[in-house]
Every structure is written in C-alpha cells, then in structure tokens.
Amino acid sequence: MGHVIGDHSYGESGIExxxxxxxxxxxxVRRIRADVRFLADLPEVYxxxxxxxxxxxxxxxxxxxxLGAVHTASEPEAYALALSERFLAAxxxxxxxxxxLSSSDLAPLAAGAxxxxxxxxxxxxxxxxxxxxxxxxxxxxxxxxxxxxxxLFVTAGATFTGFARDEYTTTQVFTDRVFGARLxxxxxxxxxEVDYGDCRDRARRALTEAFTEHISRSSQHTFHQLGSAVxxxxxxxxxxxxxxAHLTRSLVxxxxxxxxxxxxxxxxxxxxxxxxxxxxxxx
Numbered sequence: 001m002g003h004v005i006g007d008h009s010y011g012e013s014g015i016e017x018x019x020x021x022x023x024x025x026x027x028x029v030r031r032i033r034a035d036v037r038f039l040a041d042l043p044e045v046y047x048x049x050x051x052x053x054x055x056x057x058x059x060x061x062x063x064x065x066x067l068g069a070v071h072t073a074s075e076p077e078a079y080a081l082a083l084s085e086r087f088l089a090a091x092x093x094x095x096x097x098x099x100x101l102s103s104s105d106l107a108p109l110a111a112g113a114x115x116x117x118x119x120x121x122x123x124x125x126x127x128x129x130x131x132x133x134x135x136x137x138x139x140x141x142x143x144x145x146x147x148x149x150x151x152l153f154v155t156a157g158a159t160f161t162g163f164a165r166d167e168y169t170t171t172q173v174f175t176d177r178v179f180g181a182r183l184x185x186x187x188x189x190x191x192x193e194v195d196y197g198d199c200r201d202r203a204r205r206a207l208t209e210a211f212t213e214h215i216s217r218s219s220q221h222t223f224h225q226l227g228s229a230v231x232x233x234x235x236x237x238x239x240x241x242x243x244x245a246h247l248t249r250s251l252v253x254x255x256x257x258x259x260x261x262x263x264x265x266x267x268x269x270x271x272x273x274x275x276x277x278x279x280x281x282x283x
Contacts, residue, residue: 015061
C-alpha cells in the first residue's frame with residue numbers, strides 16, 4: 001500500500017534578543033522572543049532530501065534580528081506583520097506564516113544623573129506584551145495582540161457558592177475569600193488600520209478597572225468579565241480570549257507555632273492549579 005505526504009511545516013522558535021530604542025528622549029529597552037512557523041509545500045525536501053527550495057532556519061533567525069533594527073520603536077503587531085510579509089516574499093514555497101512575538105519592557109532606573117545618552121535599566125516587569133500574525137498568500141492577515149502573565153489578586157470580597165457536588169466534592173462554600181489569578185489575554189483585531197499601542201493601553205486599563213469594580217463569583221465569572229471589558233474598551237477588537245489559572249491562596253496554619261493567622265500569610269505554590277478559558281466576541 002502506498003502513502004503520500006500530508007501537511008508539513010518547519011520554523012524557528014525561541015529567538016530571544018533585546019531591542020534598544022535610542023531615538024526617544026527616554027530610551028526604551030525591550031526583551032523580545034519570536035517563534036516562527038512556516039506551513040509550506042516542500043514534499044521533495046521530506047521525501048527525497050532535495051533542499052533546493054528550502055529556506056534554512058538560520059535565515060529565519062537572521063531576518064527577525066535584521067528587521068528588529070528598523071522596528072525598535074514599533075508595536076509588536078506591526079513588527080510581526082512586517083516579518084510575516086518579508087518571509088512570504090523570501091520563501092515562495094511557504095503558503096502561510098504563523099508568527100508569535102512576546103515583548104517586555106525593562107524598567108528604567110531613576111537613580112543619579114547618568115552621562116548624556118546613558119540610561120540604566122533593571123529586569124523586565126510583568127505582564128508582557130504579545131502579538132501574533134497568521135499571514136497567507138490569499139486573504140488578509142489575522143492579527144492578534146495581547147498581554148501575558150497578568151497576575152491579579154484581591155484580599156477579600158470574592159465568593160464561591162451554589163456549585164454542583166458529587167461524592168468526591170470536598171470544596172468549601174466561600175462567601176468572603178481572597179482571589180488570585182494569572183492569565184493571558186489575547187484579542188483579535190479587525191481588518192484595516194489599527195493603532196496597536198492605543199488598543200493595548202485601552203485593554204490594559206479596562207482589565208484593571210474591570211477587576212477592581214467586579215465581585216468575583218468564580219474564576220469563570222471573572223475571566224468573562226475581563227474579556228467583555230476589553231471588547232467594550234477597544235472598538236478595533238472583534239474577539240477576546242482570556243485563559244489562565246485560578247491561583248489557590250489558602251491561609252497557612254500557624255497554630256503549631258502558637259500563632260493565629262488573621263489573614264496575613266497565604267500559600268503561593270502554583271504547581272497545581274485550576275485552569276479556565278473563555279472567548280468573548282461581538283454579536
């Protein structure tokens with residue numbers, strides 16, 4: 001019985017580097033990670049070892065770095081779109097480019113008076129910006145933006161009641177609990193010209209405001225509220241996906257030490273966690 005080759009792809013992941021923008025009065029340093037995947041039509045490479053039409057993965061990494069030099073001030077979405085267009089132009093057998101970027105700003109240090117042109121930075125804070133572009137030779141690009149590793153915590157007021165039970169359910173009813181979550185928020189943008197930076201700023205503010213004004217009835221309830229808030233704040237967003245983990249924060253038992261824990265010390269181990277995801281889109 002014969003066989004034929006099916007869908008195939010290749011690429012380069014984990015391309016990490018720094019972009020330094022010296023053109024602005026307050027310099028900016030970002031840590032970037034790029035993951036690139038090509039969906040290609042290269043059966044001869046796989047079946048016969050014929051590499052004549054195969055663009056090496058080293059060229060992928062070099063392209064990411066070279067275009068970074070002219071996109072030091074660009075939003076991640078614009079940079080990802082420029083890379084995707086370049087890859088389609090450079091590699092005719094590639095039908096679709098699937099590209100993911102994450103970006104985190106290093107924190108400037110405001111100590112002392114550095115010499116002209118010199119700025120000091122410390123480790124990048126969270127959350128991180130991220131962007132994704134899927135670009136095919138036919139049809140418009142699919143452009144997404146977002147925030148990764150958003151960590152939220154409220155010290156009281158959250159509840160968890162009225163849930164289903166079976167013979168293995170030991171979960172307690174909570175009418176006033178702490179609530180913590182770490183999540184990724186990804187929004188899909190409408191076609192056409194979009195101010196990516198303004199959209200991200202609006203989304204960031206919307207997440208903060210929605211969380212502080214919201215009383216959580218469950219992780220699912222909170223994640224949906226956050227996604228809806230981003231949609232309401234950003235007219236150019238057509239769909240939002242919120243996914244992540246409810247971080248269990250339990251009171252540490254200080255009784256063995258003759259101490260009462262009146263809501264001061266909580267566990268923070270995140271190895272095992274409850275995962276939640278929801279997609280919210282416009283009607």
